[in-house]
Amino acid sequence: MAFKPERFLSNNYGNGGGAEGFDITGSREIKMMPFGVGxxxxxxxxxxxxxxxxxxxxxxxxxxxxxxxxxxxxxxxxxxxxxxxxxxxxxxxxxxxx
Incomplete structure (x- = not known):
């Protein structure tokens, strides 16, 4: 077992792990969050x-x-x-x- 952060990259970045459309930043869903969440x-x-x-x-x-x-x-x-x-x-x- 090894930590491979590139698995979260989409295939557009070369050797990505195939997580097409996966957004780890959350910027697609949350446009403005001035008060925090949760x-x-x-x-x-x-x-x-x-x-x-x-x-x-x-x-x-x-x-x-x-x-x-x-x-x-x-x-x-x-x-x-x-x-x-x-x-x-x-x-x-x-x-x-x-």
């Missing part, structure tokens, strides 16, 4: 999501959001550490009058 999940996960929902709701309630004249909104994405917009979103933000 037994080591962040204990403040639920509180953080509630706070974010409250924060975004207050932004929508307190401000009027408009696109810039002549600027098309492009919702295409690119993958970095997380998925981000390919082109930044520019908007005009005005406080709502009470």
């Amino acid at each position: 037994r080591r999940i962040c204990p403040g996960f639920a509180l953080a999501l509630l706070h974010l929902e409250y924060f975004v709701a207050n932004l929508v309630w307190a401000f009027e959001w408009r696109a810039i004249e002549g600027d098309n909104v492009d919702l295409s994405e690119k993958q970095e550490f997380t998925i981000v917009m390919k082109n930044p979103l520019h908007a005009i933000v005005c406080p709502r009058l009470k």
